[in-house]
Amino acid sequence: MYVAWRDLKFAKGRFALMGTVIVLITLLVGLLSGLTAGLGQQNISAITSLPADKIAFGAPGQGEKLSYSNSTVTEKQWQQWAKTPGVSTAEPLGITTTKATAGSKSTGVSAFGVRRGSALAPESSRLDDHAAVLSTTAAADLGVAAGDTFSLAGQKVTVAAVRGDVFFSHTPVIWTSLGLWQKAAPPSGRADGPTATVIALHTTSGAGIKAADRAAGTETVSTDDSLSAIGSYTSENGSLQLMRGFLFAISALVIGAFFTVWTIQRSGDVAVLKALGASTANLLRDALGQAVVLLAGGTLIGTGIAAGLGALVAGSAVPFLLTPATVLVPAAVMIALGALGAALSIRRITSVDPLTALGSAR
Amino acid sequence: MSLNLTDITLTYPDGDTRLTALDQVTLEVPKGSLTAVVGPSGSGKSSLLAVAATLITPDAGTVTIDGTPTTGMTRGELTDLRRHKIGIVFQQPNLLPSLTAAEQLQVMAQIDGRKPRTARGRAMELLDAVGLADQAGRRPHQLSGGQRQRVNIARALMNDPTVLLVDEPTSALDHERGAAVIDLITRLTHQQATATVLVTHDRTHLTAVDQIAEVHDGRLRLPAHT
Numbered sequence: 254m255y256v257a258w259r260d261l262k263f264a265k266g267r268f269a270l271m272g273t274v275i276v277l278i279t280l281l282v283g284l285l286s287g288l289t290a291g292l293g294q295q296n297i298s299a300i301t302s303l304p305a306d307k308i309a310f311g312a313p314g315q316g317e318k319l320s321y322s323n324s325t326v327t328e329k330q331w332q333q334w335a336k337t338p339g340v341s342t343a344e345p346l347g348i349t350t351t352k353a354t355a356g357s358k359s360t361g362v363s364a365f366g367v368r369r370g371s372a373l374a375p376e377s378s379r380l381d382d383h384a385a386v387l388s389t390t391a392a393a394d395l396g397v398a399a400g401d402t403f404s405l406a407g408q409k410v411t412v413a414a415v416r417g418d419v420f421f422s423h424t425p426v427i428w429t430s431l432g433l434w435q436k437a438a439p440p441s442g443r444a445d446g447p448t449a450t451v452i453a454l455h456t457t458s459g460a461g462i463k464a465a466d467r468a469a470g471t472e473t474v475s476t477d478d479s480l481s482a483i484g485s486y487t488s489e490n491g492s493l494q495l496m497r498g499f500l501f502a503i504s505a506l507v508i509g510a511f512f513t514v515w516t517i518q519r520s521g522d523v524a525v526l527k528a529l530g531a532s533t534a535n536l537l538r539d540a541l542g543q544a545v546v547l548l549a550g551g552t553l554i555g556t557g558i559a560a561g562l563g564a565l566v567a568g569s570a571v572p573f574l575l576t577p578a579t580v581l582v583p584a585a586v587m588i589a590l591g592a593l594g595a596a597l598s599i600r601r602i603t604s605v606d607p608l609t610a611l612g613s614a615r
Numbered sequence: 616m617s618l619n620l621t622d623i624t625l626t627y628p629d630g631d632t633r634l635t636a637l638d639q640v641t642l643e644v645p646k647g648s649l650t651a652v653v654g655p656s657g658s659g660k661s662s663l664l665a666v667a668a669t670l671i672t673p674d675a676g677t678v679t680i681d682g683t684p685t686t687g688m689t690r691g692e693l694t695d696l697r698r699h700k701i702g703i704v705f706q707q708p709n710l711l712p713s714l715t716a717a718e719q720l721q722v723m724a725q726i727d728g729r730k731p732r733t734a735r736g737r738a739m740e741l742l743d744a745v746g747l748a749d750q751a752g753r754r755p756h757q758l759s760g761g762q763r764q765r766v767n768i769a770r771a772l773m774n775d776p777t778v779l780l781v782d783e784p785t786s787a788l789d790h791e792r793g794a795a796v797i798d799l800i801t802r803l804t805h806q807q808a809t810a811t812v813l814v815t816h817d818r819t820h821l822t823a824v825d826q827i828a829e830v831h832d833g834r835l836r837l838p839a840h841t
Contacts, residue, residue, distance in 0.1 A: 530698025
């Protein structure tokens with residue numbers, strides 16, 4: 254790093270320019286990562302926080318995909334799952350998006366219907382056909398507290414408690430009894446009547462899932478895999494991840510392009526050092542070290558700014574999630590991909606001929 | 616002998632044929648002596664220097680540096696040999712723009728795997744020898760042409776080479792500064808006991824050299840004048 258470090262200090266303008274580009278790309282990646290995670294959380298946190306490892310959907314029709322919107326399960330299917338060996342708990346869960354109103358305030362909410370006493374909902378022992386548990390955001394949006402009343406899909410409901418802050422498909426969750434949920438949910442058109450939307454399962458390793466699915470007429474996937482059954486999450490997350498991927502690719506290309514030009518510019522110096530006896534490995538180490546210093550510095554600053562901005566907007570209307578995973582992982586990926594781009598560029602050092610240092614050509 | 620070139624033949628591709636740059640050249644340069652190689656442009660002087668510097672492998676013949684024949688050496692071994700045994704003074708100073716005069720010398724320690732700051736003393740000693748001790752902290756753009764050439768010379772001596780190869784060191788200098796540079800090389804050759812080969816097309820400053828070899832069309836004639 255002897256020459257590389259001095260180059261960094263000497264060619265300040267050039268490296269500052271490139272460093273600024275890295276800072277800006279890192280900032281953009283950091284903000285996008287926080288936003289992706291924040292939006293994702295607003296889509297799926299109610300599902301990922303369920304005490305269940307599998308979700309059983311009503312078997313979709315031919316050519317249809319699993320969907321929380323379209324799935325319905327009956328009492329019979331639930332009972333069948335509850336009796337299945339290897340299934341420690343099977344809890345019906347009704348999900349519907351509806352409107353809640355309190356005085357002059359109204360908001361869209363996701364009503365999650367569970368059995369009274371179910372482990373799926375907080376304070377579920379207090380649920381009945383006239384009492385619901387609200388998540389913090391739902392209560393705040395409606396301006397209600399425990400003991401207040403509000404209207405859920407035309408039903409007058411009392412706030413039994415305000416607990417947690419989970420979301421489903423960008424709406425805050427209200428935990429209700431299955432009876433209240435069935436009144437709020439649109440009719441399914443099935444003769445045997447829907448009990449719920451899905452069955453949340455807690456299974457052990459010996460559970461025969463496929464056989465139970467065949468017997469019950471359901472399709473069961475892991476809780477994580479079930480997230481793709483939330484339509485808005487799949488399309489939104491896919492688009493944002495694509496943008497993030499493009500940003501990573503662009504940063505690697507920009508850094509690669511910069512170091513390609515830089516290496517060409519200093520190929521005369523490289524030839525001189527080779528002629529003086531510098532090994533190619535030594536020169537490559539020097540050049541890669543320079544790239545990593547530039548990348549690490551730029552990424553550190555960009556990540557710091559992204560984290561600072563994220564901390565400012567977190568908790569406001571902007572769904573920004575600030576965690577080590579949303580801050581440090583994109584930074585590490587930026588450095589790794591940037592170093593790869595730089596490594597591909599500086600490999601041309603290997604082909605510089607020291608003979609060109611002789612004569613008057615330089 | 617510290618530098619022996621024995622029956623060196625070097626050819627370059629030239630269309631469908633090959634051009635002979637060096638034709639069975641033999642040259643012996645003892646320690647502490649300065650041999651000037653003179654000749655017109657295109658005569659083969661630079662090719663001879665490149666072969667002696669192990670930057671080109673000849674078609675035939677043997678290059679021996681400090682008793683070690685270079686024939687069959689790998690590229691890595693030749694790099695090591697250049698680093699430890701050969702000092703090169705380039706025609707253009709070829710100084711690295713980001714380094715100060717002292718750092719231009721200290722970098723030689725770095726490429727040898729040593730800590731550059733441990734070589735500070737040797738660097739200052741050589742800068743003093745070339746009359747630039749007070750310019751140690753200046754970068755190339757802050758030095759004159761003659762000063763840059765003197766740093767170039769000092770850098771070549773940094774790793775105590777056995778062989779010093781000097782390529783047209785006066786080509787970019789006026790008469791007075793050219794003479795001063797040749798005097799400096801002559802003095803350092805004796806002080807540092809190097810086997811020095813000085814390639815030049817300018818005979819005006821060669822009064823103090825130990826031997827003059829003339830190259831014409833790739834053939835070396837020795838001695839033309841001592």
